[in-house]
Amino acid sequence: MNSTAQDEITEYVERVRAALADLPEATRAELLEDLPEHLAEIRAEDTVTLTDRLGTPEAYAAELRGTATGYVGGFPDPPKSPWVTPAEVRTQVMKVLGPADVKIGPLIGYPKASDFLALLRPAWWVLRGYLAAMALAYLFDASGNEPGLLPRVGGSTLVALILLAGCVFASILIGQRRLGRAGWPRYVLRFGSVFLVLFAIGGFFNADSDVRDPGYSDAGYSGGGNPYDYITDVFVYDSTGKLVPGARLFDQDGSPIQMGNAWCDNPNTGESFHSRSMGYPYCPEAAPFGSPNATPSANRTATPEPDAAATAEPGATVTPDATATPGATVTPGASVTEPADAPTTKPARPAPSASFLDGGR
Amino acid sequence: MDTTQLLKGVLDLAVLAALRDEDGYGYDILRRLRAAGLEDVGDASVYGTLRRLFAGGYLNSYVVPSVEGPHRKYYGLNAAGHAELQRSGKVWHGFASTMDDLLRERETA
Numbered sequence: 001m002n003s004t005a006q007d008e009i010t011e012y013v014e015r016v017r018a019a020l021a022d023l024p025e026a027t028r029a030e031l032l033e034d035l036p037e038h039l040a041e042i043r044a045e046d047t048v049t050l051t052d053r054l055g056t057p058e059a060y061a062a063e064l065r066g067t068a069t070g071y072v073g074g075f076p077d078p079p080k081s082p083w084v085t086p087a088e089v090r091t092q093v094m095k096v097l098g099p100a101d102v103k104i105g106p107l108i109g110y111p112k113a114s115d116f117l118a119l120l121r122p123a124w125w126v127l128r129g130y131l132a133a134m135a136l137a138y139l140f141d142a143s144g145n146e147p148g149l150l151p152r153v154g155g156s157t158l159v160a161l162i163l164l165a166g167c168v169f170a171s172i173l174i175g176q177r178r179l180g181r182a183g184w185p186r187y188v189l190r191f192g193s194v195f196l197v198l199f200a201i202g203g204f205f206n207a208d209s210d211v212r213d214p215g216y217s218d219a220g221y222s223g224g225g226n227p228y229d230y231i232t233d234v235f236v237y238d239s240t241g242k243l244v245p246g247a248r249l250f251d252q253d254g255s256p257i258q259m260g261n262a263w264c265d266n267p268n269t270g271e272s273f274h275s276r277s278m279g280y281p282y283c284p285e286a287a288p289f290g291s292p293n294a295t296p297s298a299n300r301t302a303t304p305e306p307d308a309a310a311t312a313e314p315g316a317t318v319t320p321d322a323t324a325t326p327g328a329t330v331t332p333g334a335s336v337t338e339p340a341d342a343p344t345t346k347p348a349r350p351a352p353s354a355s356f357l358d359g360g361r
Numbered sequence: 362m363d364t365t366q367l368l369k370g371v372l373d374l375a376v377l378a379a380l381r382d383e384d385g386y387g388y389d390i391l392r393r394l395r396a397a398g399l400e401d402v403g404d405a406s407v408y409g410t411l412r413r414l415f416a417g418g419y420l421n422s423y424v425v426p427s428v429e430g431p432h433r434k435y436y437g438l439n440a441a442g443h444a445e446l447q448r449s450g451k452v453w454h455g456f457a458s459t460m461d462d463l464l465r466e467r468e469t470a
């Protein structure tokens with residue numbers, strides 16, 4: 001058959017289909033299912049066009065419609081089940097998926113898209129094993145810890161890896177049909193697969209939102225793993241290892257950085273009292289590194305002890321991601337102490353906070 | 362009196378009868394019906410009836426490849442089709458003889 005005849009048939013079928021547009025979809029599909037092949041038979045019988053042979057598509061459709069009504073020729077259609085059978089659903093779905101399968105396939109270099117999907121089957125087995133392991137971990141892990149991306153039970157990575165390996169192994173065996181798949185296990189398997197897919201979708205969006213929004217990270221607020229959670233006070237040391245009193249911290253926008261709390265504990269009495277310091281540190285007496293001026297009793301020799309300077313180095317750097325620190329006494333890297341400089345630095349002036357310390361006690 | 366209206370009522374039976382002795386494809390069956398004297402039967406009626414009988418489980422169907430033309434879809438009666446042909450045939454005979462009697466009475470009256 002040449003392509004002209006094919007086009008003629010296609011056009012004829014489409015016009016018949018359009019003329020039957022008001023029929024229920026199932027009836028129409030049933031009537032039209034074989035029509036192209038049938039018309040091809042007729043077209044092959046002789047050379048006249050379909051319209052010459054059969055009349056207009058609209059007339060053909062009208063005649064066809066007459067055969068579709070329930071009673072033709074004395075006996076009714078067999079009673080139709082009120083339930084939509086899985087086979088019917090399958091037929092309807094395949095009617096849509098079938099052509100799509102053939103059309104999409106060549107785009108990705110395969111005769112049919114389903115050929116490509118069949119190649120992915122072992123990948124699904126592995127994924128299914130992983131999902132099953134995650135689901136089991138969720139069911140059996142009573143520790144309340146976040147399991148992360150491995151199926152940890154009780155926070156144990158070893159258990160997670162063993163469980164993961166076992167589930168993937170079993171899933172592959174099931175996929176290769178080495179484990180029973182007849183009768184009810186087949187339905188269990190299908191039900192389980194649907195469950196795992198739903199579980200995976202839920203888990204995916206959970207993980208996605210965790211990554212996008214890892215919790216409130218402002219210092220001082222509790223919440224997911226913020227390294228600044230525990231900060232109650234800030235101590236600023238200058239380049240000579242001297243504690244800077246009344247320091248103020250600003251971010252790149254000039255907004256003050258507020259962290260810690262302005263309450264101090266008296267180590268002797270255990271009492272808490274409100275800090276009177278106008279900046280950091282709130283509680284100078286709690287300075288983590290010895291400083292020549294940190295306490296009134298500190299030695300006030302001209303040179304700070306090299307030890308003190310050296311110990312002030314690690315961790316003392318206050319570097320809020322700032323490029324400009326208006327009015328701040330802290331600049332990034334300012335507290336890096338060169339031990340060589342230490343002996344030559346000027347005598348430290350008495351710490352202004354000394355009076356505070358006295359008053360505070 | 363319009364034979365197409367009468368035909369409508371017996372089309373299923375006619376198609377079943379056309380397939381009683383030999384399987385056939387759509388156009389073939391149409392030809393048999395016309396050859397038997399049902400000149401008014403249309404292709405769409407035969408095609409639609411075949412589809413419906415097949416969907417109803419009265420026919421089996423198979424495709425026969427053809428060298429010079431398109432493949433042909435053949436239909437044949439299955440057991441249910443044969444049973445239906447017998448049952449409907451009896452109904453038709455009863456109906457036809459009733460009509461015959463009725464017409465004879467009228468004519469003779």
